[in-house]
Amino acid sequence: MKNVRSAKGVNYSQTDNRVEKISMRRGAVILPSFKAYEEFKWTRKYFEQKPEEGYFIWVKKQINHPLTTCIAISLPKVSQEPRNLVIIEKGIEAEIYSICSVVKKNLCGVHIGKSRIVVKESSTLKMRHFHNWGRGDRVESSIKFFLEKEAKLSYNYKCLAVPETLKKESxxxxxxxxxxGFEIAVLAECGDVDMxxxxxxxxxxxxxxxxxxxxxxxxxxxxxxxxxxxxxxxxxxxxxxxxxxxxxxxxxxxxxxxxxxxxxxxxHEASIGKISEEELNYLRSRGLTEDEAINLIVTGFLGENVPFLYKGRTLSKDYM
Amino acid sequence: MLKVENLSVKVGSKNILRGINIEIKKIEVHALLGPNASGKSTLAQVIMGFPDYKITAGKISFKGKDITNLSIEERAKLGMALVFQHPPTIKGIKLSKLLEKISKQKVDIKEFSLNPNILEREINVGFSGGEKKLSEIIQIISLDPSFVVFDELDAGLDIENLERLTSIIKDKLLDNGVSILLITHRGDILRFLKPDVAYVMLDGEIVCSSGNWKEVWRTITRYGYEKCKECEGRKLLSDRQPS
Known part of the structure; x- marks a missing residue:
């Protein structure tokens, strides 16, 4: 992962417990959560107590580009507790890319994130949330969405590298x-996931x-x-x-x-099973090895990895 | 190109194929006819190396090499391909993505009068019968194979679509020296592709092998497959035996 400070197009970036960068966008207020707590008293009802970390995004007018946040762990044994608040005002269509990630896979960090997202009347939020952790990390993620009348939410969560323990609640x-509409994709290798x-x-x-x-x-x-x-x-x-x-x-x-x-x-519908032999044989008959066929089926199963784009530039590669 | 010698195959304790002999030379089209559940699709999958079957006797050679114990993908890499009768759906993977992964040669989809949107759809998800078959053929052409097994290409296709697909097969495969094993129980595809040899399979055995597909087909349509059993190895087999 590149240094988050160098990543262009990110609106809020936090490394370990430090805010690295805030890039405001016309039509939106973007602040560290603790500043929002001080400046806008009405936000206090969304926080259990004064937050120390995390972001506040208040989309007041239509913005034509996605807003991007990145919260990263870069040092060993860091413990983060970001408290995030997002408010989308009435009739606005907004898109947010949210990345929580580690710089290295052996940092044994702790990330306990809590987010509140309010999508006001007749507004639309498309949110893509990407998690990328190392094997010694411990992560708890809790998110609450409040949709007012005729509001729409499309939430896509993807975690293809789980920590040692992941507790996720929405x-x-x-x-x-x-x-x-929720699309949640998790690939767990050597991890314990509770959703x-x-x-x-x-x-x-x-x-x-x-x-x-x-x-x-x-x-x-x-x-x-x-x-x-x-x-x-x-x-x-x-x-x-x-x-x-x-x-x-x-x-x-x-x-x-x-x-x-x-x-x-x-x-509801639910099923758990193994990869179909029929699909494997089909792909192998096209010349793919068994591993290549499994990778392709897994990729398809979890949904295509659509990169995060900003002005034609791929943002997500900076964080993976 | 492909030689199957005295091949016997089991699934579990059940004998599925017995003493199969087939030899297909370069650019030849061979047709394998037979009623449902006679073992035709099993033979196609055994030739392609599917692991569910146990070969109890005989061997399969391809381009002079014994491939009896090779994996599916090793056979594919040697130039063998299979057009599936019922190709599975692969959710989340677009046809264009698969073609990107497997293609040895570029295929221009416009040549096939097919809606290019099919490339951006998930493989076989919601495809019509005709689209599935065309998707299969596009994939096979992209593999640049030297031998293709068509497992009931004609199943569920109307005559116009069948003619269109066989025309593509002639143009893109046969004219490029590809050999074909055609599994079917319809006469139309025989008429379009005019096989050099026709076999009849009953209960896992080839009971007839002939260089005169018209006579084989006439016998089947007039008297049924069981008649082929009666003339076993005599009238029809005498026309041509694989060497």
Missing amino acids: NTFLDFRSSA HDSIFLNGEKSSGMMKLRIIADKNSKISAHSKIIANSAGKGHLDCTGLLLDENSCISAVPELLNKNKDATLT
């Missing part, structure tokens, strides 16, 4: 006619869809709890598919539907 609260993702259909005609793609390899354990709670007449669907790549890993997928409204419709 809670999404949907108001009238709002909708949220709890819940969607609350609180408003009529709200809809939530959660698609989990999880792979466990090399003595890994993944526990994926996904849940939709219908408090109003909405629609929800859970789709969880797991692939086991070795004999010593295990996946537990627990989809849960809780319907408290007779006019709501909740569905």
Whole structure:
């Protein structure tokens, strides 16, 4: 990974416990969380206490480029506790790329992140969240999304290098006619992953869809709890598919539907298995080795790695 | 090009193929006919090296080399290819991505009067029957093979699409010296590709081998496959035996 300070196009970058760079964009306020806590009293309801680290992004007007944040660990044994707050004002369409990463794979760091994302009435947020960790790291990530009426959220989380332990939690609260689509992809190698993702259909005609793609390899354990709670007449669907790549890993997928409204419709599908022999043989008959075929199937399963682009320049390569 | 000698194959404890002999020379088209579950697709997969089958006797040679124990990809690298009867869907991978990985030669999709959007779709996901077959043929052409097994290319295709695909096969494969083993139970594809040799397979055995595909097909349509069993090794087999 390159030094985050040199990365162009990043709006907020933090290395270890230091803010490295803030690049404001017309139409948005971008600050360290503690400054926002001091300057905007209304933000305090979103924080449990005065934050010490993390970012505040307030998108007040339409911005035509994605906003990018990067929180990195560069030194051994660093412990981070970023508290992030994102507010998307009414009627705005915004896109955010959020990267949490390590510079080296042997730093044994701790990252405990908490984020609150508010998508106001009739606004749209596309958020891509990328995690990249080392084998000795410990990570806890908690995120809450509040969608006001007719707001839309598309959230794509990808972690292709898990830490030693990853605890990931998301809670999404949907108001009238709002909708949220989640695509979560995790590839665990030598890691222990515990995921709890819940969607609350609180408003009529709200809809939530959660698609989990999880792979466990090399003595890994993944526990994926996904849940939709219908408090109003909405629609929800859970789709969880797991692939086991070795004999010593295990996946537990627990989809849960809780319907408290007779006019709501909740569905789910879940499967865990190995890579299909038929697909492997097919690709091998095209000249790919077994390993190449597995890599290709895994890549497809987790979703294509679409690079983070800013003005035609690939940002994500700077962090991987 | 391809020589299958006295090949017998088991799955579990069940004998699937018995004493198969086939020899296909350069640029030759051979057709393998037979009813459902007679072992035709098994033979295609055994030739390609699929690991689910146990070869109990015989051997397979390709370009003079014994390939009986080679892996699927090693056979593919030698120039063998298989067009699947039911190609699997591979979610998340676009056809263009696969072609990028496997191609030994560039294929211009415009030549095939196919919507170029197919390249940006996931492999076989939502493809129509015709699109699946065309996707198979595009992949095979990109591999620049010297021998191709077509496992029921004609299944589920209307006559116009079949004619179009066989025309592509002639133009892009046969005219470039590729040999073909055609597995089918329809006469139309025989008419379009005019095989040099036709075999009839029943219950895992080749009961007939003839240089006169028209006579074989006439016998089948008039009397059914069982009739081929009756004339086993006599009338039709006498027309041509692989050397």
